[in-house]
Amino acid sequence: MEDYKKALGWRLRWDVVRGALPVLDLLGCAALLAVFWQYYTQASALPPPFNEVDIGAGGFPILLAVATLIGIAAVAIAAVIRLLDPVPVAWVSIRRPLFVLATIGLLLLQSIYFETLGTLPSVLIFSILTMLACGERRPLHLIGVPLALGAFIFVVFNLALDVNLP
DSSP: OHHHHHHHTEEEOSSEEEEEHHHHHHHHHHHHHHHHHHHHHHHHTSOOOSSTTSOHHHHHHHHHHHHHHHHHHHHHHHHHHHHHSSSOOOEEEEESHHHHHHHHHHHHHHHHHHHHHOHHHHHHHHHHHHHHHTTOOOHHHHHHHHHHHHHHHIIIIIIISOOOOO
């Protein structure tokens, strides 16, 4: 049974997920493909520009989605080539997978509550929580990094670019 699991390229424990790099690449590509295909379809639904020389509301998001989808396809093709190659594949370990999932959940929650909480409170709260989920425990970092990040966002977007963030 253990040989069968090794042939599939997986070893699963609560504290470590080990797998063949091409297999993990393909799983990551599948997840990113689902996310960015949805992003592309929503960007495509944005209204066209009033001026033909302008890129419009959806121009940049569509460009970002297409570039990312091309990158995802390139990584997936490279992973398939590495799987078909007779050279043994590299194994990688994802330490503390539950913390990785918690961090992903926090980033999703931040995107959901961004407008409700506002830019600066959202950045401050979720950057602290993300750092805690990633294992950071130094008090100066837990205080300083969110404050520096919030100050940077405020200066760049509000003062320099005059963007009204929520």
